[in-house]
Amino acid sequence: MNPFDEFKQNITRRYFFSQGSHAVGWAALASLAGVNGMPGRIQAAEASRPGSIPKANLTHFAAKAKQVIYLHMVGGPPQMDLYDYKPVMNDWFDKDLPDSVRMGQRLTTMTSGQARFPIAPSKFKFAQHGQCGMWVTELLPQTAKMVDDMCFIRSMNTEAINHEPAISYMQTGNQVTGRPCLGAWASYGLGSLNDDLPAFVVLVAKPTNTEQVQAISARLWSAGYLPGEHAGVSFRSAGDPILYINNPPGVPTEVRRKTLDGLKTLNEINHQLVGDPETHTRIQNYELAFRMQTSVPELSNIAAEPASTFQLYGDEAKKPGTFANSVLLARRLVERGVRFVQIYLNNWDTHANVAGRLPDQCRDVDQACHGLIQDLKQRGMFDDTLIIWGGEFGRTIYSQGGLSKQNYGRDHHPRCFTMWMAGGGTKGGTIHGETDDFSYNIVKDPVHIRDFHATVLHLLGFEHERFSYKYQGLDQRLTGVEPAHVIKELLA
Numbered sequence: 001m002n003p004f005d006e007f008k009q010n011i012t013r014r015y016f017f018s019q020g021s022h023a024v025g026w027a028a029l030a031s032l033a034g035v036n037g038m039p040g041r042i043q044a045a046e047a048s049r050p051g052s053i054p055k056a057n058l059t060h061f062a063a064k065a066k067q068v069i070y071l072h073m074v075g076g077p078p079q080m081d082l083y084d085y086k087p088v089m090n091d092w093f094d095k096d097l098p099d100s101v102r103m104g105q106r107l108t109t110m111t112s113g114q115a116r117f118p119i120a121p122s123k124f125k126f127a128q129h130g131q132c133g134m135w136v137t138e139l140l141p142q143t144a145k146m147v148d149d150m151c152f153i154r155s156m157n158t159e160a161i162n163h164e165p166a167i168s169y170m171q172t173g174n175q176v177t178g179r180p181c182l183g184a185w186a187s188y189g190l191g192s193l194n195d196d197l198p199a200f201v202v203l204v205a206k207p208t209n210t211e212q213v214q215a216i217s218a219r220l221w222s223a224g225y226l227p228g229e230h231a232g233v234s235f236r237s238a239g240d241p242i243l244y245i246n247n248p249p250g251v252p253t254e255v256r257r258k259t260l261d262g263l264k265t266l267n268e269i270n271h272q273l274v275g276d277p278e279t280h281t282r283i284q285n286y287e288l289a290f291r292m293q294t295s296v297p298e299l300s301n302i303a304a305e306p307a308s309t310f311q312l313y314g315d316e317a318k319k320p321g322t323f324a325n326s327v328l329l330a331r332r333l334v335e336r337g338v339r340f341v342q343i344y345l346n347n348w349d350t351h352a353n354v355a356g357r358l359p360d361q362c363r364d365v366d367q368a369c370h371g372l373i374q375d376l377k378q379r380g381m382f383d384d385t386l387i388i389w390g391g392e393f394g395r396t397i398y399s400q401g402g403l404s405k406q407n408y409g410r411d412h413h414p415r416c417f418t419m420w421m422a423g424g425g426t427k428g429g430t431i432h433g434e435t436d437d438f439s440y441n442i443v444k445d446p447v448h449i450r451d452f453h454a455t456v457l458h459l460l461g462f463e464h465e466r467f468s469y470k471y472q473g474l475d476q477r478l479t480g481v482e483p484a485h486v487i488k489e490l491l492a
Contacts, residue, residue, distance in 0.1 A: 053176035059190045063461030064425020065386035066193075067334040069341045070185060071327070071369070073168065073361075074214050075349030078395035078410050079418040079441040081122045081358055084154050085135035088395065088437040089121035093278030093405065098399045101440050108161055110351055110400055111411045118396035119438075123355060131430035139362035142370035148429040149373055149382075150422045151490050155433020155442045158393055158414045158449050163214055163349070166392035166414070167173070171220050173453055173478045180224035180469075183340040185478050187230040188223075188469070189462055193337030198233040198288065200340045201333055204238060205323040206346040209360035216344050225471040228281035232342060235329070236303035241300050246293065253293075260286050262350065299332055312371035316364075324368035331375055334385055348391055351400050352409035365389075371421055386424025386459055393417050398439045416442050419452070425459045427492045452482035458486045 080086050097117040099311040111117070124140040154439075160166035165175035172179040174487040180188070187199040200222045207213070221232030235241040247256050262285055271279040302309075302317070302325070309328070310317055316324040323345050345364065350357055369389065376382040394417025395410035416435045422428065434444035437468070454464040457478065464484060469477035 011046070024186070029403045038492065055192055057461075059461030060463045060466060061461055063459065064384070065423070066384045067192070067339055067341075067381075068183075068386045068388065068424070068456070068460070069244075069330045069372070070182070070326075070343070070388045071365070071390075072167075072170070072342065072344050073365075073389070073478050074216060074344050074346045075163070076146060076166075076330060076391040076393045076395055076412060077213075077348045078122075078155070078350055078354065078358065079416065079435075080395070080397055081124055081354065082137050082140065082362075083135070083420075084416075084439045085126040085261055085428045086122070086397070086437055087126075089119055089439075092119040092438075093121055094118045094403060095306075096191050097438065097440075100437050101436065103283045103441075105415065106161060107364050110414050111396070111398075114400070117396075119397055120399035120403055120410065123405065123407075124358075125235070130429060132431055134429075134431055136337040137362070138360055140366045142448075144442035146357065146370060146373055146422075148199065150420045150428060151379075151426045151432065152418060152420045153390075153432050153447050153452070153487075153490070153492040154416070154418045154450065155444065155446045156390070156417045156419050156449070157442060157446055158417075160393065161414050163392065163412075163414050166412075169449055170279045170392045171449065172222075172224070173480055177217070178222065178224055179218045179476075180226045180230070180452065180478070181221055181232070181342075182478065183221060183232050183342050184226050184230040185457070186227050186340045186460060187466070189467060192404060193339060194295075195293040196288075197299070197336055197338050198339065200230065200232045200342075201338050202232040202342045203326040203329060203363075204234070205236070205326040205343055205345045206366055207323070207345055207361065209357050211264060211347060211353065211357055212349050212351070214276045214344045214349055216346065218343075221342060223401075225476060226469055228278055229284045230357040232340075235300075237326070241296050295336075299336065300329070302328060302332070309375070312375055315369065317368070317371075323380045324371070324451075327368045327372045331372060331381075332436075335379070345398050350395065350410055352402075353407060354409060355407040363389065376423060377460060380398045381421045384424060386420045386426065386456070388419070388456070389421070390419030391417065399438055413440070415440060421490065426490055430490055432487065432489055445489075447487055448484070450479045450482060451487055453479050454484040455487045455490055459491070 010369040099121060113236045129136050129144040132148055134146065134147040134152060136144040158166060158169055160175050168177050169175045171181045183200040190200040204216055223231035247253060263286060267279050267283045302487050313328050314326045316322045317328045319325055326343045330343060339431050349360060376385050382480045395411040396413045400411045415441060432445055433442065433447060435441065457464045457467060464477065464479045468477045
């Protein structure tokens with residue numbers, strides 16, 4: 001039997017009726033309003049014809065942020081060494097964590113075998129900054145200058161205690177991998193602002209210190225059950241930013257164009273016969289790759305930036321693959337209409353040697369983050385670009401392994417951690433949430449990952465309970481089915 005005919009015979013009853021259940025109503029509405037007058041989702045369907053880049057905007061209300069730069073600190077930064085100042089702990093050095101504080105919390109295998117859990121106060125000095133009076137570690141002097149532009153969430157919490165499920169939870173709203181990530185949802189809902197670059201780009205920065213680097217899986221920027229064109233496109237830090245973007249030796253552009261035209265025709269025939277939406281993805285990816293042969297070299301040519309740019313970001317920005325270089329590329333990407341840029345920076349998993357590793361990590365991010373925000377402000381892009389900084393969980397106040405006043409280690413801690421946001425409709429100078437004296441339990445204004453996602457979607461113009469995608473008979477959402485709330489105190 002012809003495989004196309006076999007596919008048609010195997011289409012489920014549910015799929016068949018879901019495709020045509022509203023056909024008469026849509027036709028009637030189209031006759032009244034015309035295609036261009038249809039609401040968001042119908043515009044999306046029209047815009048997703050073969051070879052095009054989706055232009056749909058499915059927002060429910062006016063967005064505060066039209067683009068996002070998400071800086072994910074892989075491994076879990078220690079909140080009590082950076083932003084969650086706990087001076088009382090100085091009197092608790094090497095004393096055991098009280099059972100009344102731990103309350104039987106699940107432990108990782110790294111510390112579950114320890115005979116005791118000795119308190120390790122932060123060895124770093126803190127000072128208050130800005131009108132908001134935010135306490136910031138001495139390791140982040142540039143960040144400390146702009147706390148009134150940032151909103152801090154000191155009461156983030158999660159159920160995940162290990163890296164893979166925790167990062168997946170933070171990025172996709174679920175501890176089980178395979179769901180669409182936040183960037184894919186943004187691409188799906190907002191569409192593209194640029195025909196020559198992806199709507200969603202991923203950069204993996206290389207830390208200065210590589211003492212303990214976590215695995216970073218491409219599943220984190222998957223489109224999941226959303227159409228494949230909404231997956232993140234990973235740019236490499238060395239060589240060609242994207243593999244095979246250049247023509248092979250001896251193949252001129254006109255030959256490549258003719259080849260792609262032939263493939264497009266074959267894929268369109270295939271789509272007409274089978275109706276597989278992933279065929280559209282294949283067509284769009286081929287066409288986008290062809291256009292990127294011109295746009296990507298111009299994008300990655302940071303040598304064209306004036307000297308004042310490198311005064312902002314630092315000389316590290318000139319080195320491909322560094323965090324500063326990645327952040328500068330992120331600004332160039334959003335400047336050219338990329339909707340969502342995700343940057344991963346590794347080596348925050350400080351099970352040991354906090355004194356040796358944390359200063360390196362902070363040097364990597366401090367000037368670069370300050371430069372990014374100042375750069376966006378002077379270009380008039382700060383108010384509609386949302387910047388997010390944070391990891392997948394926090395660290396324990398008790399030490400893992402050896403403890404001295406000069407050095408210590410910290411295990412994973414899901415009950416509380418700190419993140420910050422800036423720009424894109426957030427309220428600068430906000431300090432939200434509070435933890436106990438041990439930075440162990442939240443005592444005021446907890447923010448779960450679901451609440452965080454609901455707030456980000458709100459800033460992008462979406463009501464999270466209505467922003468969904470039909471998959472396997474269910475209206476799937478980033479925030480899932482459990483309660484989630486927009487944190488209005490974070491909004492400007």
